[in-house]
Structure formats: structure tokens, C-alpha cells
Amino acid sequence: AQSVTQLDSHVSVSEGTPVLLRCNYSSSYSPSLFWYVQHPNKGLQLLLKYTSAATLVKGINGFEAEFKKSETSFHLTKPSAHMSDAAEYFCVVSVGGGSYIPTFGRGTSLIVHP
Amino acid sequence: GAVVSQHPSWVICKSGTSVKIECRSLDFQATTMFWYRQFPKQSLMLMATSNEGSKATYEQGVEKDKFLINHASLTLSTLTVTSAHPEDSSFYICSARGLRGHSYEQYFGPGTRLTVT
Numbered sequence: 001a002q003s004v005t006q007l008d009s010h011v012s013v014s015e016g017t018p019v020l021l022r023c024n025y026s027s028s029y030s031p032s033l034f035w036y037v038q039h040p041n042k043g044l045q046l047l048l049k050y051t052s053a054a055t056l057v058k059g060i061n062g063f064e065a066e067f068k069k070s071e072t073s074f075h076l077t078k079p080s081a082h083m084s085d086a087a088e089y090f091c092v093v094s095v096g097g098g099s100y101i102p103t104f105g106r107g108t109s110l111i112v113h114p
Numbered sequence: 115g116a117v118v119s120q121h122p123s124w125v126i127c128k129s130g131t132s133v134k135i136e137c138r139s140l141d142f143q144a145t146t147m148f149w150y151r152q153f154p155k156q157s158l159m160l161m162a163t164s165n166e167g168s169k170a171t172y173e174q175g176v177e178k179d180k181f182l183i184n185h186a187s188l189t190l191s192t193l194t195v196t197s198a199h200p201e202d203s204s205f206y207i208c209s210a211r212g213l214r215g216h217s218y219e220q221y222f223g224p225g226t227r228l229t230v231t
Contacts, residue, residue, distance in 0.1 A: 043222065106157045
């Protein structure tokens with residue numbers, strides 16, 4: 001079984017300040033982990049993914065995430081928020097021990113204040 | 115560029131009619147396709163999983179007779195919402211998984227917004 005928990009439904013930051021979106025997972029097998037972003041009324045865009053290579057994963061638009069097995073976490077960070085980062089962010093886990101069915105977290109809404 | 119397309123991107127239909135949504139993998143063969151539904155300001159909920167040439171596996175609570183899924187080829191899956199009602203209005207997203215290059219990858223389509231009046 002697999003599951004993913006996004007600890008915050010909303011995160012509010014000021015433009016230029018760091019962003020931290022938290023994600024914890026549960027998996028019986030070695031997981032693949034992803035972060036997707038969804039802007040209003042748009043589809044999903046892949047930010048980055050972890051598939052058992054380097055634990056620090058760099059993605060697009062300055063985002064990165066670190067896989068910490070001991071903490072079962074895969075938090076998303078960015079050093080400096082831009083207004084254009086305001087969107088919904090989803091953490092996703094996929095496990096090969098089953099049928100690779102991606103399981104989505106509930107989402108975190110990132111609000112960026114000027 | 116996009117590797118999974120959906121058509122149409124949005125559709126409005128009258129209550130009682132049926133709507134077909136297409137999902138295509140553009141440059142790889144999708145051995146497995148997934149269909150998700152997303153309600154406003156909520157996460158994506160898996161509706162069904164389909165493997166090419168076999169019947170779809172539906173998640174609990176999803177009516178298989180209402181949401182017909184066909185995965186007839188390695189590049190095309192369709193979702194047909196039969197006898198649509200206003201409560202079927204939602205954002206439907208497909209995902210395709212298959213061998214692309216030297217590894218198995220999974221990609222999401224851009225979504226289809228269905229409004230039933």
C-alpha cells in the first residue's frame with residue numbers, strides 16, 4: 001500500500017522569500033516521488049521527480065526536493081518565491097511493487113504576496 | 115513538448131447526452147493508461163486503470179457503466195461519460211505510462227473540462 005500526506009493545505013509567503021511545501025509518504029516498496037504544479041484552470045506540469053538516483057532532485061523554475069528515507073519525506077523548496085509560483089502543488093507517489101498507480105496528495109495551495 | 119494529449123480540452127453538453135474524451139500518447143506506446151477526476155479545489159481521484167487490449171479496472175465507487183473506458187491501441191484510450199448529468203461536471207485528466215527511450219515513464223495529459231447543463 002502507498003499513501004502520501006501533504007501537511008499543509010495552504011502556504012502563504014511573500015515574494016522573494018523561501019518556499020517550503022511539505023510531503024510525507026508511506027510505501028511498502030521503494031517509491032518514485034513526484035511534484036506537480038497546477039495553475040488555475042490548467043493541467044498538470046511536472047516540476048521534478050525522484051526515482052532512486054540522487055536524493056537531492058533539481059527541477060524546473062528553481063524548485064528542488066530532497067528525498068529523506070529516514071524521515072519518509074520529500075519536501076519541495078525554492079529559495080525565492082515569485083508571483084508566478086502561486087498555484088496548487090501536488091506530491092505524488094508511485095510504487096513499482098504494485099502497478100505503478102500514482103497516488104496524489106490532497107494538494108497545497110501556494111499563495112505569494114507582493 | 116507535450117507527450118500526452120487530450121481532446122477536447124473543454125466540452126459543454128446537455129444533460130442526458132454522452133461525451134467521449136480521447137487521450138493519446140504522442141511519441142511512445144502506453145501500455146497502461148489512467149483516468150482521473152478532479153473536483154474544484156480538490157486533488158485528483160483515480161477513476162480507473164486500463165491496460166491495452168484488456169478491460170479497465172475501476173476504483174471503488176466508480177460506475178463502470180457510466181464511465182466507459184476503451185484502451186484499444188497502445189496510443190489511444192477513450193473515456194465516454196454516458197447519460198451525463200450536471201454532477202458529472204468535472205475536470206478529467208488522463209495519464210499514460212510506457213517505455214519512452216530507455217526507461218518507463220508516466221505523463222499526464224492537459225485535462226478536459228466537462229460542463230453538463
